[in-house]
Amino acid sequence: MGEVDPAFIQDVEHRPKLTNTESEGIPIIDLSILSSPEPDSDEFRRLVAEISDASEKWGFFQVINHGVPSETRQKIELAARQFFALPKEEKSKVRRDEVNPYGYYDTEHTKNVRDWKEVFDFSVESTFIPVSPEPDDEALKEMISQWPEYPPEMREVCEEYVHEVQKLSYKLLELISLSLGLPEKRLNGFFKDQTSFLRMNHYPPCPSPHLALGVGRHKDAGALTILAQDDVGGLEVKRKTDGEWVFVKPTPDAYIINVGDIIQVWSNDKYESVEHRVKVNSERERFSIPFFVNPAHYTWVQPLDEIVNEENPAKYKPYNWGKFFTTRKTSNYKKLGVENIQIYHFKTTKSSDE
Template sequence: MPHCASFLSSMAQPNRVQTLVDSGLAVVPPQYIQAPDHRAGGLRHDAAAAPPIAVPVIDLDPQSGDPILDIRRACKDWGVFQVINHGVPISLLEEMKRVGLAFFRSPTEAKLRYACDPRFPASEGYGSKMLSKDGGVLDWRDYFDHHTLPESRCNPNRWPDYPDNYRHVVGEYSNSMKALAQKLLRMISISLGLAPSYIEDVIGEVYQNITISYYPPCPQPELALGLQTHSDIGAISLLIQDDVGGLEVLKDGEWVLVQPLSDAIIVLLSDQTEIITNGEYASAEHRALVNAKQVRLSVATFYDPSKTRVISPAAELITDRSPQKYRSVVYGDYLSSWYGKGPEGKRNLDALLIHQ
């Protein structure tokens, strides 16, 4: 039986953005309008608006040389990079996007069979509002969130059964993302002079979510955001996007559009990795733009610690010249703060700063 099908179908569900658009909406409802200083102006398609700098692209093919130095530079200067020759079949990346798009193109009644529980933030299933904070501006986005790790938490019966291979594709994709995340975390640890397994050992048992985000066309894209400005809360995030584009990252106070590459996977450092590295590497602050004409789809894999893990800066990275920057935190407490208060950039991470 689909997740929540028996009782949620009778509960009042929050509006889905896709439903609003399908109704012929000509203006953005007030709850989706960003404050003037948070607006991005919508997705730009003209060449003149292309950013003067580009997010690093790193080749992981062993025959291309040792990428550790490139990873160190990208982690230190950006907190985000794209990887190619990453070992994940390109056909799997395309199939993951295809089945996700097929789900969102299915009838509303069919999608609501998998509706998430609106009483709890980040519950598994089909939803639109992920944060529990009331009164905040809503994102111009619908999503489907899958719980894939640990295995005790994974139940494919809660996922759509259409297209026919949907569950199989998500399972394969989950395994590939797990392997790539582990590989990257080892490389990041090595780039800092730490033991290869250092970050993985701190994380402990991994909690992995895969979220397909669907951004419908927006009648007034200059007023809304697909995702508000934030950094991810866990250890590392791996993202693929279609060729529409819309992901922006903050670099030295300027927003840079992450140009879509069909064979690349975007790597975003998350808050717990910034804590573990004592601020040597920063989590990537990012947002998603919307546009007036095209649907955009992305798939994000969040690779996170379990709620009971205590996250602290690595002792090996604390010196007289680089004193401890962050207090230790139980990851579950950090998670509760993020979902309860909302991200608003990196304010939850900043709350852990030790003022020297």
């Protein structure tokens, strides 16, 4: 996006509030200016203000004209449909397990019995995470993606797609950095050896949709999530102003972006990771493809130095992302006897409702 005048960063703190109201649903933000060879400074300033406003009020927004080619997205959506249409025994050849959490799984093999879905997780880069959540164990393991025999072009299609969506992730991280009054590239270094991964979700028609959810209410632990959903829809976001669940209407060719726990911590609670869930459909199957943008395993997550001061002291103690991630993954297979790890466990002071 080029160099940024320091005066611009200062001006972000005094940006105007936008007219998008909560009743209109999560904002739709046009990123087309990022493709301009000489973007208008006022328009760019407005874009950063829109990102800030949406992140602060909602923790969610949609982006259009984002630069990911439509044909690239169409190819991975087709690959997902082809894979999930395979017989269960064929999909199970690449089933994930406690040793390697990449691969196929369905809710028959998880403790989340109310979740109504099947999933395929993978990464196209070498990813290392701690073997154990124990703080004194420094051993690492490589996360190995498993690729099915069919569709035969699946790996190539997935690599092409992740390449494009990673470019979008850096654009968004740079916009968020600017919206916090920080230099454009301030967050990029955390993702040098990123642990990001992509998930294909399939939600079959549910005969009793009132008894199940596609995914129960939760917050995303990483930095950002970039979600492609089909025209069926089902994602609901918990509105911050009144706690109501708001349906996210599918927008053709758009991506749904949500701020994760890590950005909440980096921003020292200026931006909030918001609860969301997925409702199932009684008649139609649904497909979605989220890309979870996560930093390197050795990243220590804490409020950014430039944001904290005497008036705004750090609200979180530092935590290691790799250990946090491993604890989350371990809980999918073992009952740990304690509540699954959350960022509020690292709060410097806890509120009365925690």
